[in-house]
Amino acid sequence: MGRALAVIIWILTLGSVSLFFVKKWWFPEAISSHAAALDRQFILTIIVVGIAFTAAQVGLGYVVWKYRDRGPADRAIYTHGSNRLEVVWTVVTAVIFIGLAVMGQSVWASLHFNKAPVGAYQIEVVAQQFQWNFHYAGKDTVFGRTDPNMIDDSALNYLGLDQTDPNAKDDVASRRTAAPLERRNS
Numbered sequence: 001m002g003r004a005l006a007v008i009i010w011i012l013t014l015g016s017v018s019l020f021f022v023k024k025w026w027f028p029e030a031i032s033s034h035a036a037a038l039d040r041q042f043i044l045t046i047i048v049v050g051i052a053f054t055a056a057q058v059g060l061g062y063v064v065w066k067y068r069d070r071g072p073a074d075r076a077i078y079t080h081g082s083n084r085l086e087v088v089w090t091v092v093t094a095v096i097f098i099g100l101a102v103m104g105q106s107v108w109a110s111l112h113f114n115k116a117p118v119g120a121y122q123i124e125v126v127a128q129q130f131q132w133n134f135h136y137a138g139k140d141t142v143f144g145r146t147d148p149n150m151i152d153d154s155a156l157n158y159l160g161l162d163q164t165d166p167n168a169k170d171d172v173a174s175r176r177t178a179a180p181l182e183r184r185n186s
Helices: 002-022 035-066 082-112
Strands: 123-128 133-134 170-175
Touching: 002 035, 035 082
Parallel strands: none
Antiparallel strands: 123 133, 133 170
């Protein structure tokens, strides 16, 4: 049973990793100037995590194969292990994943801590399940006040736009409902 389980683990690992090479369920076309940096960070993270996942699953399969049940004559033996090895793999894992987090923070910071280019049109977007709500400033280019307490789906005020605010008089709110997966993929 141990050999069959090891082979199943390896096949599932190969199948899981191969899904990332197919790219059927991949990113949509990039439509922002920040998309390339975000996509690069995501790809780097996927590669590092994929390598770690593959190594862990190959190791698991190896251990299941090597230490399989060989009958009543083969008894388990207690071993303390190696504290040095445990410290090394914990530190290496921490360094790799903290490094990914730091690199991801720099990409995030470049997106959020830089001002928009001159002439860029600002849009506020609020996400709901299966729906995106867009808030466009009017001709005055000033957003009207929003208040979560004013959100009223029955009045189609998905953003909580305060209509008593003078800056909200010329604002435009629109929504886009996500299509079910069956219709989008066909």
